[in-house]
Amino acid sequence: MIQFFRNSRKILGMNARNLEFIRPNNLRRAKRLADDKLRSKKMLLKAEMPVPKLIDKIKDVDELENFDWTTLPESFVLKPNRGFGGEGILIVYGKKKNLFNVWIKADGSLVTVDDLKTHIRNIIDGGFSLSGVPDIAFFEERMKLLKLFKPYAYKGIPDIRVIIYNKVPVMAMLRLPTKVSSGKANLQQGAIGVGIDLATGVTTTAVLGKNKLIEYVPGTRLLLSGIKIPYWKTILTLAVRTQEISSLGFLGADVAIDRDLGPVFLELNARPGLSIQVANLDGLLGRLRRVEGLKIKTVEKGVAVGMNLFGGEIEEEIEDISGKKIIGLVEKVKFIGKEGKEIEVEAKIDTGAHSTSIDVELAKELGFEKTLDDFSKIDLSQYDIKLESEDYIKSEDYIKKDILEKYKNSVQDLDGVAVTYSANGSSIRPAVKINFILDNTEIASEVNFANREKLVYKVLIGRRDLKKFLIEVNK
Amino acid sequence: MSNGMNQFITLALSNGVPLDTLILVLILPIIVTMIAFFRQVVGIKAFGIYTPAIITFALLATNEIRYGITIFITVIIVGTLARLLLKQFRLLYLPRVAIMITIVGFSILALLIIGGIYNRTGLASVSIFPILIMITLVEKFVAVQIEKGGRAAIVLALETLVISVIGYYIASWDMLIRLILHYPWISLLTLPVNIFLGKWTGLRLTEYFRFRQIIKPR
Numbered sequence: 001m002i003q004f005f006r007n008s009r010k011i012l013g014m015n016a017r018n019l020e021f022i023r024p025n026n027l028r029r030a031k032r033l034a035d036d037k038l039r040s041k042k043m044l045l046k047a048e049m050p051v052p053k054l055i056d057k058i059k060d061v062d063e064l065e066n067f068d069w070t071t072l073p074e075s076f077v078l079k080p081n082r083g084f085g086g087e088g089i090l091i092v093y094g095k096k097k098n099l100f101n102v103w104i105k106a107d108g109s110l111v112t113v114d115d116l117k118t119h120i121r122n123i124i125d126g127g128f129s130l131s132g133v134p135d136i137a138f139f140e141e142r143m144k145l146l147k148l149f150k151p152y153a154y155k156g157i158p159d160i161r162v163i164i165y166n167k168v169p170v171m172a173m174l175r176l177p178t179k180v181s182s183g184k185a186n187l188q189q190g191a192i193g194v195g196i197d198l199a200t201g202v203t204t205t206a207v208l209g210k211n212k213l214i215e216y217v218p219g220t221r222l223l224l225s226g227i228k229i230p231y232w233k234t235i236l237t238l239a240v241r242t243q244e245i246s247s248l249g250f251l252g253a254d255v256a257i258d259r260d261l262g263p264v265f266l267e268l269n270a271r272p273g274l275s276i277q278v279a280n281l282d283g284l285l286g287r288l289r290r291v292e293g294l295k296i297k298t299v300e301k302g303v304a305v306g307m308n309l310f311g312g313e314i315e316e317e318i319e320d321i322s323g324k325k326i327i328g329l330v331e332k333v334k335f336i337g338k339e340g341k342e343i344e345v346e347a348k349i350d351t352g353a354h355s356t357s358i359d360v361e362l363a364k365e366l367g368f369e370k371t372l373d374d375f376s377k378i379d380l381s382q383y384d385i386k387l388e389s390e391d392y393i394k395s396e397d398y399i400k401k402d403i404l405e406k407y408k409n410s411v412q413d414l415d416g417v418a419v420t421y422s423a424n425g426s427s428i429r430p431a432v433k434i435n436f437i438l439d440n441t442e443i444a445s446e447v448n449f450a451n452r453e454k455l456v457y458k459v460l461i462g463r464r465d466l467k468k469f470l471i472e473v474n475k
Numbered sequence: 476m477s478n479g480m481n482q483f484i485t486l487a488l489s490n491g492v493p494l495d496t497l498i499l500v501l502i503l504p505i506i507v508t509m510i511a512f513f514r515q516v517v518g519i520k521a522f523g524i525y526t527p528a529i530i531t532f533a534l535l536a537t538n539e540i541r542y543g544i545t546i547f548i549t550v551i552i553v554g555t556l557a558r559l560l561l562k563q564f565r566l567l568y569l570p571r572v573a574i575m576i577t578i579v580g581f582s583i584l585a586l587l588i589i590g591g592i593y594n595r596t597g598l599a600s601v602s603i604f605p606i607l608i609m610i611t612l613v614e615k616f617v618a619v620q621i622e623k624g625g626r627a628a629i630v631l632a633l634e635t636l637v638i639s640v641i642g643y644y645i646a647s648w649d650m651l652i653r654l655i656l657h658y659p660w661i662s663l664l665t666l667p668v669n670i671f672l673g674k675w676t677g678l679r680l681t682e683y684f685r686f687r688q689i690i691k692p693r
Contacts, residue, residue, distance in 0.1 A: 211688075
């Protein structure tokens with residue numbers, strides 16, 4: 001029961017959306033801009049944002065009668081300027097051969113100039129605009145479907161809805177047109193919404209229409225989770241930049257990916273729908289509250305904050321499956337020195353190294369000064385190491401074994417010997433047993449001491465100690 | 476009825492304001508507040524605030540509520556059929572609505588005649604005012620069909636009917652009418668109620684259902 005109330009408090013409802021987010025953040029002027037597709041297209045173009053190219057527009061019946069239909073290309077999209085919910089959009093895919101000015105729709109049916117005229121007259125008359133006000137019809141270039149999305153989308157182009165608040169992307173979903181939605185990427189009309197992990201751009205959970213949770217594309221065995229959306233960071237950056245340009249404080253940004261052009265900005269939305277929460281199985285309000293009041297100066301920072309705060313579900317899932325933890329290239333590590341002394345340092349995760357090594361200064365702090373002193377008394381010049389030498393006397397294995405046997409008693413805590421090769425030849429270092437904690441996991445390690453004074457990280461974790469982890473290079 | 480009645484009411488009556496008008500005007504704030512409550516707290520949308528309010532009064536004017544409901548449902552059914560019929564002609568908005576109103580008007584006329592044949596004289600004697608309101612309801616219906624699709628329009632129409640029926644029972648509740656004639660100012664109590672509703676940011680009841688998959692503990 002408590003969980004029930006806690007979860008429901010994270011959800012953004014219609015009342016809160018209108019009163020707390022749209023009203024104070026989206027001023028009337030900005031809202032009107034978002035509702036006017038031609039004006040917002042112009043504005044975005046001026047800011048050098050990628051948008052679908054405008055072919056032509058028809059403002060009134062006079063313009064319609066005098067329109068030169070031969071100027072239209074083979075494929076185009078006809079839209080009402082103030083349309084909403086994807087209504088009144090007509091898409092043609094090609095021109096019919098042997099026939100003059102006849103186009104073909106996605107379902108194979110033909111569209112003549114007369115059909116276009118009726119449709120445009122309907123648009124001009126306000127048949128598709130909010131509250132029926134007279135409208136403008138316009139033609140724009142048709143986007144080309146990305147190969148990756150081909151099996152998932154029924155006709156039409158999928159798009160990515162990103163909710164931006166306070167310059168931070170807070171939630172995103174991929175919208176896939178279906179047969180029910182007749183090729184439109186609109187959830188209210190029965191499209192599929194797939195939640196996206198903001199950090200990685202990988203899809204998570206999916207909803208069909210407004211409420212039905214699904215795992216596969218209906219009628220297929222195509223899994224909807226785990227789709228990696230290309231250009232992810234670019235898409236988020238585009239969306240955040242649009243917020244700056246449009247001054248819509250609470251924005252639903254629609255971005256599509258064109259096969260040739262890459263991410264293209266489709267539409268601004270001043271009243272983004274709430275179903276995105278079902279697609280992501282997470283509440284928006286909780287996320288909006290976390291972003292509220294942050295001082296975000298640049299677009300890049302906003303994108304980074306969003307990726308950091310609202311990603312990671314995928315990681316947890318992988319951790320669950322593999323039983324391994326995911327770490328980045330640099331992680332905080334806590335060493336447990338002699339007499340329980342704990343020191344936390346940043347460590348470089350290096351799968352190129354076999355074992356873990358730490359700087360001599362750190363070793364001293366951890367209480368191994370005596371070990372270092374004792375080891376420095378050994379005359380190492382007697383050992384001549386040659387990499388891949390045939391001669392056993394000169395091999396690494398022999399030397400390690402020999403030193404350990406001879407000096408185990410005279411050097412305090414000595415547990416092993418590490419040999420490393422570099423451009424300046426080879427070096428022999430002492431190694432001791434030390435435990436350290438990485439990402440809440442305690443690891444019993446054999447750590448060697450090296451002079452890392454000039455290096456950025458005083459600790460390098462080698463692959464011998466990384467068996468329980470997966471390394472994510474983007475983290 | 477004058478004993479114990481409020482001074483303001485007596486004043487209005489003695490100056491020729493009809494009692495029915497007084498009651499309806501004083502009840503109207505309560506009806507519209509109820510509609511606002513259903514939208515903001517329960518989540519039943521209906522066709523805005525005007526349509527359910529006017530349908531409520533149309534029901535009040537039909538003598539018997541079942542006749543009002545019959546006419547309403549006929550309008551919705553005929554409206555849906557007419558839409559399917561007219562879809563193929565691809566007509567512009569206003570001419571299309573004009574045709575729809577004509578079709579619906581004739582259907583209601585037919586309904587009244589059929590009612591007469593089966594001795595439902597109450598149906599035929601329904602006054603013209605509620606009938607006209609119900610017929611013009613079809614414009615709202617068409618507008619929503621375009622905006623949100625046919626199914627949503629039917630759902631919203633039924634929600635409108637439910638709210639209007641509730642409104643009808645509130646407006647014909649004897650105790651409430653007597654109370655309001657004694658203390659007409661209680662009608663103004665709806666103002667603070669609406670200020671509260673206007674600031675209410677909680678989830679609507681229907682949203683608990685809509686987002687049940689997120690809410691349920693996992």
